[in-house]
Amino acid sequence: xxxxxxxxxxxxxxxxxxxxxxxxxxxxxxxxxxxxxxxxxxxxxxxxxxxxxxxxxxxxxxxxxxxxxxxxxxxxxxxxxxxxxxxxxxxxxxxxxxxxxxxxxxxxxxxxxxxxxxxxxxxxxxxxxxxxxxxxxxxxxxxxxxxxxxxxxxxxxxxxxxxxxxxxxxxxxxxxxxxxxxxxxxxxxxxxxxxxxxxxxxxxxxxxxxxxxxxxxxxxxxxxxxx
Ligand SMILES: [Zn+2]
Ligand SMILES: [Zn+2]
Numbered sequence: 306x307x308x309x310x311x312x313x314x315x316x317x318x319x320x321x322x323x324x325x326x327x328x329x330x331x332x333x334x335x336x337x338x339x340x341x342x343x344x345x346x347x348x349x350x351x352x353x354x355x356x357x358x359x360x361x362x363x364x365x366x367x368x369x370x371x372x373x374x375x376x377x378x379x380x381x382x383x384x385x386x387x388x389x390x391x392x393x394x395x396x397x398x399x400x401x402x403x404x405x406x407x408x409x410x411x412x413x414x415x416x417x418x419x420x421x422x423x424x425x426x427x428x429x430x431x432x433x434x435x436x437x438x439x440x441x442x443x444x445x446x447x448x449x450x451x452x453x454x455x456x457x458x459x460x461x462x463x464x465x466x467x468x469x470x471x472x473x474x475x476x477x478x479x480x481x482x483x484x485x486x487x488x489x490x491x492x493x494x495x496x497x498x499x500x501x502x503x504x505x506x507x508x509x510x511x512x513x514x515x516x517x518x519x520x521x522x523x524x525x526x527x528x529x530x531x532x
Contacts, residue, residue: 307365307367307508308363308365308461309363309364309366309367309369309451310365310367312367312368313337313338313367313414314329314338314363314367315416316413316414317329317338317340319414320414320415320418320472323415324340324344324418326342326343326344326345326356327340327341327342327343327344327361327522328341328342329338330406332360332362335362337362337363337364338362338363339361339363340360340361340414341359341360341361341377342358342359342360343355343356343357343358344357344359344418344423344426345502346426346427346430348424354430355375355430355431357378357380357425357426358376358377358378358380359374359375359376359377360374360375360377361374361414361417361418361422362375362395363375363376363380363476366372368408368411368412368413369408369409370404370405370406370408371398371399371407371408371412371417371421372414372417373395373396374388374392374395374396374398374422374425375394375395375396376389376396380433381396381429385397385444385445386444387429388425388442388444390428392466396425397444398421398422398425399421399425400442400448400449400451400452401449401452401492402452402453402506403452405506405510406502406503406505406506407421409505409506410505422458428440436531444518446517446521449514449517450517450518450521453465453469453514453518456499456502456503457486457496457499458499459486461490461520461523462518462521462522464486465518466515466518466519466522467485467486468485468486468496468499468500468523469503469511469514469515469518470515471485471500471512472503472504472506472511473508473511473512474501475504477500477504478492479492480493481493484496484497485500519531
């Protein structure tokens with residue numbers, strides 16, 4: 306059994322009594338360990354307000370990637386507009402860079418269920434009740450780029466790419482230096498938090514995201530000239 310499967314299984318055994326609706330099983334398709342059954346959503350005062358039937362399936366990359374979650378009652382449409390990957394039907398719990406960042410800080414199954422899966426389900430329920438997501442997030446590359454737009458607090462993709470290149474040099478400026486973004490502000494008052502948050506990414510990952518943003522920027526500027 307792959308290492309990721311073993312870690313998943315061990316953690317699943319540890320939390321089983323906290324989630325009586327979930328049963329540790331082997332996925333019938335892949336034979337991977339999985340938790341299947343009911344997750345309850347509770348209000349702030351602990352009342353159960355809804356429940357989703359689903360299975361959480363281990364992947365070999367766990368815990369450097371999220372396990373796969375499948376909603377199994379056909380309640381969430383298999384559609385990117387609903388943050389579900391239509392090819393295999395697993396849920397798009399968060400953007401790719403956010404998932405990598407979260408996993409690098411270290412996750413376990415309880416943390417995944419409480420801080421990532423449940424917010425995703427709450428957001429699905431909100432959409433079902435109201436017709437739109439409370440916090441709109443784009444799917445796919447656009448959502449991945451949005452992560453960096455939020456992190457750098459700017460829409461300027463050139464600034465973001467230059468910022469990522471700067472982070473990849475691994476030389477954090479001292480407190481009184483001016484920020485790399487050329488705002489004229491001191492680094493500590495400007496992009497220091499962004500710098501530290503994104504420094505967790507490996508060189509390889511930063512390079513991957515730079516290429517992604519450049520391709521996205523190029524494609525959207527082409528589209529703009531065509532419109
Ligand atoms: Zn998505
Ligand atoms: Zn700055």
